[in-house]
Amino acid sequence: MVKMIDLNRIYNEDCLEGMKRIPDNSVDCILTDPPYLYLKNQKLDRPFDEIAFFKECKRVLKKDSFIVLFGRGTSFYRWNCILADMGFTFKEEIVWDKGYTTSPLMKVHRTHETVSIHTKGKGTIKKAAIPYLEQKQYDINSIITDIKRLRSCLHNSKNLKAVEDYLTKKIKTIDSTQQPKYVSVSSVINITNRCTAAIKSIEDGMNEKTIIKEVLRRQQSIHPTQKPVRLLERLLNLVCDEGCTVLDPFSGSASTAIACINTKRNYIGFEIDKEYHELSVKRINDLNTCLSPNKTTYRSAPTR
């Protein structure tokens, strides 16, 4: 009998072989970064049977779930067309702003990569609040501008009244048995005033944007095309919930798996290259050791 797949494991295998063991309609999200097919690195840029691959993606995905695809250039446009031809619905395009150039010798410095989000069925992208300071990229000038705007708003008595009403209703929603930091704003509070909306965003976070800036800590990376874990966490929050199962068929350094561990999701990964597979398994084991409750000293922040 063919052995089915284990959750929370990276297989050292060609994804087209491994995916055959994943049951139909069993995966909540595919988040992947396939070989872009323009690098001169043969080890990284192995061509794959694209039609067979996307057919497998469609088979294993649950109805109304998502595929989130990194890419660049001709291959990326082709993959998006293949997905559309197979009946997927395009939902969103995200630009990853790398914050640095990967091509300092080129006439046009490349500082971004593209991500497309498609649904098999009628999935809708989720609202995912990004903490205010993170969304502002800790830019003190931008934060001071917001504070100045807020201060000028509050000189107006109508705005002051709106803020008072907001805070009064908010306080009423706080359950006395809970710490205030665990309370989210009740949907009964209507935010139409600019001042109250600003206060709410500082407290509850801001919606995700189509351009996400996340800088990779290159000194700590183990793979030439490694993606920042926080970027992957933010993408996952748009398409699936805690407890779901995420597949990354081109797992590389297992950044998707690390993002899943940090955000309480299950993962399945495939990485064809033995060396990257070994490094990625070590990366996961190191993180799990750090998070282990039996360990007396562990890092306070999860791996990025």
Ligand SMILES: C[S@@+](CC[C@H](N)C(=O)[O-])C[C@H]1O[C@@H](n2cnc3c(N)ncnc32)[C@H](O)[C@@H]1O
């Ligand atoms: C663009 S990299 C992914 C990098 C990854 N997102 C990360 O953050 O580390 C693509 C990876 O897919 C692997 N790969 C290429 N063809 C494959 C195949 N048919 N099955 C599984 N892995 C494959 C390559 O070895 C490479 O590590």
